[in-house]
Amino acid sequence: MFQNLTDRLSRVVKTMRGQARLTEENTAxxxxxxxxxxxxxxxxxxxxxxxxxxIKEKALGEEVIGSLSPGQALVGVVQKELTAIMGDPTAGKLNLAAQPPAxxxxxxxxxxGKTTSVxxxxxxxxxxxxxxxxxVSCDVYRPAAIAQLQMVSEQAGADFFPSTESQKPSExxxxxxxxxxxxxxxVLIVDTAGRLGIDEAMMQEIQxxxxLLNPVETLFVVDAMLGQDAVNTAKAFNDTLPLTGVVLTKLDGDARGxxxxxxxxxxxxxxxxxxxxxxxxxxxxxDAERMASRILGMGDILALVEQAQKNVDIEQAQKLADKVKKGGFDLNDFRMQISQMRQMGGLGNLIDKLPAQFAQAAAKQDMSVADKQVRRTQGIIDSMTPQERMKPELLKASRKRRIAAGAGVQVQEVNRVLAQFEQMQTMMKQFKGGKMARMLGGMAAKGMGGMFKR
Structure with missing residues (x-):
């Protein structure tokens, strides 16, 4: 998302190197x-x-401070204004201050994506x-809407109140x-009926x-990939319903944003x-500030840390640190690293949060293909026996053929995975008892969050 804006800004920052201050000419x-x-x-x-x-008002004549170049200084101004235009951070807080249930x-x-968002x-x-x-689902029109909400609620660990298509939404x-x-x-979350377009019956029903409910929050769910149409739809709903907030879905897609x-x-x-x-x-x-940073190619390291805190097993990380310290690293450990990366949303999701200079090389690759390759790698390791994962040296030609058949790949794919593993194992051995073990241990001890500061 916003890759075009990020690329354009990066190019202009490079062209402004060596200039002492921001002027009307270079700002224009x-x-x-x-x-x-x-x-x-x-x-x-x-x-x-x-x-x-x-941006023009704030940027013109601004002195370049310290080690900042004019381009960097202007990007700083753009970031502040992008943040301001996307909203006051305090206004975006969810309000649950009500007599339960909120x-x-x-x-x-x-x-x-309304039901999934619920x-x-x-x-x-x-x-x-x-x-x-x-x-609860009050959508009595769309086939399987009630069943869909029941399924996602169970997956989320929330309670679900059953309803039928023969009932009235108000009932x-x-x-x-x-x-x-x-x-x-x-908290009670009420899913309402959607239409393919705005109509009077829909508005009367939700009004x-x-x-009837007098909710503390009325959230409008809108697909970010609709672009300008998303804004027009939100405005139409807001004109007839007292919306308190917006949920933008599919920001991970190819949205222009x-x-x-x-x-x-x-x-x-x-x-x-x-x-x-x-x-x-x-x-x-x-978070408007963090979104502005991502738009400008600064990445969102804090979001990466939060993902790690949610998805990385700290106890496993500590065990791996201890194991590396003693010089051990096998295919089980390699698989664990792959699995945890996938739990954090896959390569595309991680790269989207990296600063532009780190993400540019990766951006040239098709992330869907790369994620498929990661899944295939995990599948190949899963086709090995526990003994083979612990002792990769056992993997001779006949075993490789069996593993390839089990994973539905060619033997060359098995060899590729083993080569990747050997590279990782070599790197781990170089850090035996040293920096790598201390880094992994530190990440585990601090719950990942201590590695970065806002």
Whole structure:
């Protein structure tokens, strides 16, 4: 997302090297690139005009401080203004200050990922806020909508209130609220019906549900890949329903991403969550400052650390550190490293959060192909016996043929995996008892988070 804007800014920063200060001339060059990239990213024209005006006002004549180049200084100005235009960080907090259960009403068009977002939000509330969550579907029109919510709720570890397509949405909502009160749920998330387009019946129905439930949060779920249409749809909903926040889905896709920059400015409604992966843990509280850093190619190291804290088994990391210290590293350890990387969202998700200078080389590769290769590598290791994983030296020609057949690959693929493993094993041996073991141990002891500071 926003790769075009990142690339353009990187090029302009390079061309401005050696200049002592920001001037009208060199700033204008940068702003032309920013304007074009924003428009290509499908950012709303009024937002582009306002953003460019503010950047120009702040940047002109600004002294270059310390080791910053003019290009770097201008990027700093752009980052501040991008952050400001995407919203006040305090406005994006989820409000649960209500007599339990706090009710969250989810609205949106069909296909935006609303039902999946209910499951993701339920999991986020359960895991990070330690809330007892109940979900209910008032979508009596879309086939299997109720069954879909039941499935994602179970996967998220949330309670689910059953309903049927023969019931009225208001009846379902009233019964679910009564159940949530009697069973001491902290939060009730209500999934509503979506349509392929905005219509009067849809608006009347969700207005009636809003009046009945009086939710503390009314969240509009919108597909970021719709670009400018996403903003227009959010505005239409906000004109008839008192929205308190927006959930942008599919920010991990090939979206031009203009919705992220436009929706807050056009609607006045803050973005509260962003869907960044298909899995149920792929929902993040929206942070404008961190999103601006990612747009500008600075990466989001803090998000990587948070992913590591959630997905890396610290006890296993400590065991591996101890094992490396003694000079041991086998295919079981190699597989564990691959598995933990996949749990963190795969290569594409990790690279998206790296600073541009680290991600550029990887960006030339097809990440879907690379992730497929990683899965294949794990499959090959899984086709080995426990003894073979512990003692790779046992893997002669006949065993390799058996493993290849079991994994559905050619023998050359098995040899490639073993070559990769040997490279990793050689590196580990070089750090035997030294820096690598201390690094792994430090990461384990500090829960990964101590490695980086905001």
């Amino acid at each position: 060059e940068m702003l032309r690139e920013v304007r074009l990239a924003l428009l290509e990213a499908d950012v709303a024209l009024p937002v582009v005009k306002e953003l460019i005006t503010k 009710i969250i009403l989810m609205a949106g068009l069909q296909g935006a 499951g993701k939000l339920a999991k986020w509330l359960k895991d990070t806020q330690k809330k007892k969550v109940l979900t 379902i909502a009233r019964d679910a609220l009564d159940w949530a009160r009697r069973h001491y749920h902290d 009636s549900l809003h009046q 203009g919705a992220a920059l436009s929706v807050q400015q056009i609607t006045g409604v803050p973005i509260k969550f962003a869907g960044v992966a298909e899995k149920l843990d792929g929902l993040e509280p929206f």
